[in-house]
Amino acid sequence: MLSFESDYIEGAHPKILECLERTNMLQLTGYGMDELCDSAKNRIRAVCGTPEADVFLLSGGTQTNQLVISSLLQSYEGVIAAETGHVNVHEAGAIEYSGHKVLALPSHNGRLCPKEVKNYLSAFHADQNNEHMVFPGMVYISFPTELGTLYSKQELTELHSVCAEYGIPLYIDGARLGYGLASRAADLTLREFASLCDVFYIGGTKVGALIGEALVIPKGDAPKHFTTLIKQHGAMLAKGRIIGAQFEALFTDGLYMQLGRHAIEMAEKLKALFKEKGYRFFIDSPTNQQFFIMDDQRISELAKLVAFSFWEKVDDTHSAVRFVTSWATKEESIVELSKYL
């Protein structure tokens, strides 16, 4: 069945499988200390324009978020996130499990408002009773957000500057970073992006890889003994090469950005199709997650022919649904979908 259910329904881009095969019988050191991982990390440093960066290759998004947040925060600190932020709603309490509160601020279509963050920080530090409260110790955002939206360069600059003012890091969850940077609406490059935050990760799993997220700490100021922290969180693979190979392939010959562009092209076609068919947008998303409003009966009929996600009820007879494209989406699939709409 035709599927627009998510951006992780297929396996890996063929070049990744090729890399795995080509390097398969090399005898490499364990725990990510091997040449393949080194090479992948250097490619990432180069493309980000951050030669000093610490780079760590991890398995998944929740793991990365939990590790970064709990390692960078002091015990008395929490992390500011949008109410809709992944860490606040869909990570089964992984942040709290590691001891820290998610300090939820209003979501503006998935985004935090820099001014509201500033006001929150300013009010917190003015409060004479704040010793009895959770200290805001980091700002977490996702790019693109969980609703497909993006921050502008201006907004990132403001957020980063608010964070700097209060001496706390800005951490960006880039699970779908490739799709964000490739969007027509994005007004910044990966290099600019890397210079506008303190920690971020480049999502592999949703952008062509089978597994893997590359954590980048641009200034090279990772917490002491971060490798031990990775081990302690159960996040270290004996054969680190499996993630090394993914990023080696993704960052050779511009593959990562190319996959991003393909998904965005497909998303634009999808968007045009729904517009043409007269559907309303639930959110005007410029990335690979698209949200439309549909009649509930239409939804149940369509669901027999195409896989997609229910998002939320909009009114008594309508709901929002999500259609997702990816590096693997074929143009034929959109043509086929057009027949059903």
Add this chain to the structure above:
Amino acid sequence: MLSFESDYIEGAHPKILECLERTNMLQLTGYGMDELCDSAKNRIRAVCGTPEADVFLLSGGTQTNQLVISSLLQSYEGVIAAETGHVNVHEAGAIEYSGHKVLALPSHNGRLCPKEVKNYLSAFHADQNNEHMVFPGMVYISFPTELGTLYSKQELTELHSVCAEYGIPLYIDGARLGYGLASRAADLTLREFASLCDVFYIGGTKVGALIGEALVIPKGDAPKHFTTLIKQHGAMLAKGRIIGAQFEALFTDGLYMQLGRHAIEMAEKLKALFKEKGYRFFIDSPTNQQFFIMDDQRISELAKLVAFSFWEKVDDTHSAVRFVTSWATKEESIVELSKYL
């Protein structure tokens, strides 16, 4: 350079790569809820003779140990392990990070003594002040142990029965299970093994896979909402298929046991070689990790030609070293090694 450094220096057995490729463009549901994972789990249930078993596919050993131990223990409980147990020494405090004490008992060449476990439990429950102490809530052993040794069927039966008497689970870390069961010294089958504990995992990473450990709970009594616990620990992969594929291949046509047997054959040859050359054994290991005693000067010379691990000082001029074989060890390598000894 010739290497006997560990059993995780190569990638995956070719049949695993084949499986990854063959299934690569299938559109599968995320988070391990797909057909490939289902099929792999069913193969595991079948080969273990545990049709009711809960099976979960995880990434690595430390992750599995942390998840199992923290999920099965109550907050006031700790886990009994041998002093040399992996969870006690080489997991960067992952168990304590999750809130639980490792209650270390003496190691007998890596093994716990069933009688000593019984005495410990009996003394604990007789102590009137035990409310101020950590309750022993589980017994952890590894099979083979970190020193390559094995428990006999008789010993496992005794340990399991002690655990049952005190109402606590026996958990077996099978990171190298394939090598243990294939040993000539092993006097039990996988089915018997599965019936002599409450939880165990079948190690993939060290026995032919690129990644993956299959957690088996034979009676199907996994803790409630274990999937959520996996997510909360950052241990859930969006593309669970990557581990599904490894175990699908490993448990098709007896591959897993075949890989085990190969490593053991190679270990036997290695052992014979060292014996022939007049070396003493540090431990008489019947599995794929072999420990020899060597003159320190000999060690530094040999280290220029072959990779292996320093284990510990034995006396002023001698040390123990570890040589490891695996599914990928070639007979030529042993022949080559013989020239250097």
Add this chain to the structure above:
Amino acid sequence: MLSFESDYIEGAHPKILECLERTNMLQLTGYGMDELCDSAKNRIRAVCGTPEADVFLLSGGTQTNQLVISSLLQSYEGVIAAETGHVNVHEAGAIEYSGHKVLALPSHNGRLCPKEVKNYLSAFHADQNNEHMVFPGMVYISFPTELGTLYSKQELTELHSVCAEYGIPLYIDGARLGYGLASRAADLTLREFASLCDVFYIGGTKVGALIGEALVIPKGDAPKHFTTLIKQHGAMLAKGRIIGAQFEALFTDGLYMQLGRHAIEMAEKLKALFKEKGYRFFIDSPTNQQFFIMDDQRISELAKLVAFSFWEKVDDTHSAVRFVTSWATKEESIVELSKYL
């Protein structure tokens, strides 16, 4: 200086000091296993009409909340609370430190709405993706709330029944329970109160004691080895008698309820005074915390003569302030205050 700053500015009611003195040189067993603690617990069981109850004597509110919530919840569960709930805002992240998320629902003058709780639980259990979310595992309310308001018997009954329907406990923070039950607006007795929840604590520190909160689990179904959990949280006192003595005195000859009534009488006089002087109420509180709206300039002048708390800005020139009475408030103090208003 005249003070209405809080209900914990004085030491203990004289009868408590008397009890401490009278029992001072008795040789008693440690860790709360003594006769004084036993007697206090039995008095509490009797007055609550819960002969089967488990009763534990603890030091403070945050400690009690952290211990109860983390002990009753499973790892994958969080606690529902009002946004304004003490556990959500003024406990320095103690709940998250113990691994659990506070699931904040809207506050209605400090109260949760039973229907909203029901809707939340119902929506959660209908959500097919809830395995990636924090399971609601308990409802926390305070009586009186942090804003001085009360739940009616009807509301408690509804909340309790919603909790029962979803199989989760209703936990009531009674830091100021004595002041709540003594309010003219309260329509239930301590016995009825004890029958309408699964766990609660009777606040001592703010109602006449120097230290101490009595945790009551009416049906006697405390988590296994709760004493060990108390120890593990660093919450066990070697000389448990110090809290035993407080509750022995508080629950002899109806002292606890008498102290509650006195504070309420004083609060009523305070309320009448402010009304008479033409002040508006920020919240119409029926208990010992009173919230008024004042001109900011008036506030700074008054603050030179009387201690009270700033609460929050109301508009550009006005703020809400809090005045608190207690068991120790003297009528003369209110007369004196009237001169300043």
Add this chain to the structure above:
Amino acid sequence: MLSFESDYIEGAHPKILECLERTNMLQLTGYGMDELCDSAKNRIRAVCGTPEADVFLLSGGTQTNQLVISSLLQSYEGVIAAETGHVNVHEAGAIEYSGHKVLALPSHNGRLCPKEVKNYLSAFHADQNNEHMVFPGMVYISFPTELGTLYSKQELTELHSVCAEYGIPLYIDGARLGYGLASRAADLTLREFASLCDVFYIGGTKVGALIGEALVIPKGDAPKHFTTLIKQHGAMLAKGRIIGAQFEALFTDGLYMQLGRHAIEMAEKLKALFKEKGYRFFIDSPTNQQFFIMDDQRISELAKLVAFSFWEKVDDTHSAVRFVTSWATKEESIVELSKYL
């Protein structure tokens, strides 16, 4: 019945009760920010000769140990302690509950050997695989130890210097500090003691107080926002004055040291009595805990007349028992005991 069961069977020294009464109706700020706490802290700074010290007043030993250890350690660190150390055996896993491993080294009658600590640290840092292990981040000792023994000034100096060499703090649990310093075997003053460690606490509960331990950080380099950490651990009392009053009295007119001397005098008499009666010593303790070896039958008979603790079996027919004196022990009690021996 005559009791030598522990040093926490009586309430408080009368001067402490007097202080509580005298200050009872003072209106004081909450959370330990009051004048009484300030005064007590200043007295402690003065007597320790550490004018810059940070002093915090806490409720009990386990609480203090958990708070100090978890606040001073990094996530990847554990605490070195003797196998017999209180944190290793009798705190219900409170240290592990806070995420840290207790790295147990051999006990020499309760003491760590400075040379063994140095060897451990040196071996750890020489180990190339130490990234997979728990980093030793602190040394914990108790003075007196759990077996009544003391470190000499020379030993403390060595331990402190080993710690300094490896950049980790030396933390001393002084639950019975008063009894240690008053011992004839002690060759150092409180001031010297305070200069030979990085953190310690002065035990109140076992030395005359009803409750309270005074945590002293001599150089004033407490972790940032330590007050918030106290709150987060549920260790902050609303009426901090209750502990302030204990230490105000204990450190007025040399009461604390005087109580220590009394207990030691009584212990010397006890020791002499047992010696005279021909009993063997299990440990030759110079402080208020005394350990004798007795015939098992004698023990059961004596237990009908006097309260004391069983310690451990020595051989088939003998056991070690513990007799404890305190500030409250009366000379008559020893006379009475002599009749029973």
